[in-house]
Amino acid sequence: MTEQRPDPLTDPERSPSREGVLRAAAKVAAILPPTPLLPLDLDGVTIWCKAEMLQPIGAFKIRGAWHRLSDLDEAQRRTGVVGVSSGNHAQGVAWAARRLGIPATIVMPNDAPRAKLAATRALGAEVLLYDRPGGEDRDAIAHKLMRSTGRTLVHPFGDVWVIEGQGSLGIEANAQLKTMVGTTFDTVVACCGGGGLTAGLALALPDTRLFAVEPEGWDDVGRSLATGSIQHVADPTPTACDALQTPSTYPINFAVLQRRNVTALTVSEAQIRKAMRLVFDRLHLVVEPGGAAALAAVLAGKVEVGKHTLVTLSGGNVDANHFAAMLKGSE
Structure with missing residues (x-):
């Protein structure tokens, strides 16, 4: 009798892989419709926004x-x-x-x-x-x-399955763009807290330039990539981006990001508010502060936009009063 070997893609000791991301994408597609991939014109250049706030729980998680x-x-x-x-x-x-x-x-x-x-x-x-x-x-x-x-x-980011599952966003978005314009993404800009989404996208879309965007004062991933070792947020500063308040990334995420030469950027609270207002005015959607960080970096000119750029709008869970105050610029 032939010995039944365990599936290597379900081995808890494995590293996250693109094969795992593809498997996750198939599992997600079986139970959830794709979220919209929306074109957004910025001074004559089109970027593509993945509207993950329209997931059943309001985020890519x-x-x-x-x-x-x-x-x-x-x-x-x-x-x-x-x-x-x-x-x-x-x-x-x-x-x-x-x-x-x-x-x-x-x-x-x-x-x-x-x-x-x-x-x-x-x-x-x-x-x-x-x-x-x-x-x-x-x-x-x-x-x-x-x-x-x-x-x-x-764990929200330091987990093989979670990283691969978040990467399904990239597989889904690439397929959507291929259907609409016949090509795939060359640039990806993602909101970054602990690095689960960014690591997943790094595996999902290996041939793209990848930018990880953190709020000012919470740039542990950026400093980790710059120094070559995991850094911690030593002196946390107030931020509206509650979803991105991660003291430090994990080795499993850092290994993927470092291997892919991810570029890390930071954005200010004012830049985030501007992005939230633009999403509301132009796309008619509600995005939470942390979910707007990637777009904030693009609007601030911190990213050299490619011919086909994917920007994550990664969540829309925000208290109504807080959202209204952010739109008015009073917070």
């Missing part, structure tokens, strides 16, 4: 969460999962967990946007709050919970 949770075995599904998130990954995990019948607990900061907290609870997940301004460590809390319950950690 549903991709990685679905890829991860749908690969859990039966014992892991019965025991449940633990997530750590400021809100978008939380909703992705909660959405996938509810669809698959998996118990989920999400460790979230007590200063997370109310809309994200409410949406995560509404999807059926238990929310465990921690004091982010007070310096509590969400990863330490999550690992303690894992040890006491035996649950599986679904």
Whole structure:
């Protein structure tokens, strides 16, 4: 009898790969329609915006969460999962967990946007709050919970499946552009927190120039790439980009980004507000601050736009009053 070998693409010790991204893209396409790829004219040059705020949970994070949770075995599904998130990954995990019948607990900061907290609870997940301004460590809390319950950690960026799942955005966008104009992307500009999306896109679209955009004061990925070793945010500054407040990237993400020679950029709060207003005025969509960072870099002239440039609009989960204040420029 021939020995049945395990699928190498489900080996938890593996590294993220393009084959894994393609597998994730097929899994995502089987349950979710593609989000719109919208042309945006900027002074006679067309860029293409991927409207991930139109996902069921309002952000691209549903991709990685679905890829991860749908690969859990039966014992892991019965025991449940633990997530750590400021809100978008939380909703992705909660959405996938509810669809698959998996118990989920999400460790979230007590200063997370109310809309994200409410949406995560509404999807059926238990929310465990921690004091982010007070310096509590969400990863330490999550690992303690894992040890006491035996649950599986679904990390928002430092996870093979999550990276590959986020990369499905690039596979989907490339196919859309190929259908519409007969070619594929040469340049990609992505919002960057911990580097899950950027690493996924690096694997998905290996022949593109890739830019990772962080808010000023949270440029740990940029400094890591510049120095050749992982750097931490030593002195956090206030930012409206709650989704991009990551103290440091993980080795699994850094290895992919470093290998691909990703270029990292930063944008200011004013530049982010300008991008949010333009999306609202020109595309008639709501984008949250963190989800507008990539477009902010393009509008600020920090990216040399290619012939076919993909820009991620990666989330739209923002409190209504905060969004209105950002549009008015009063925040």
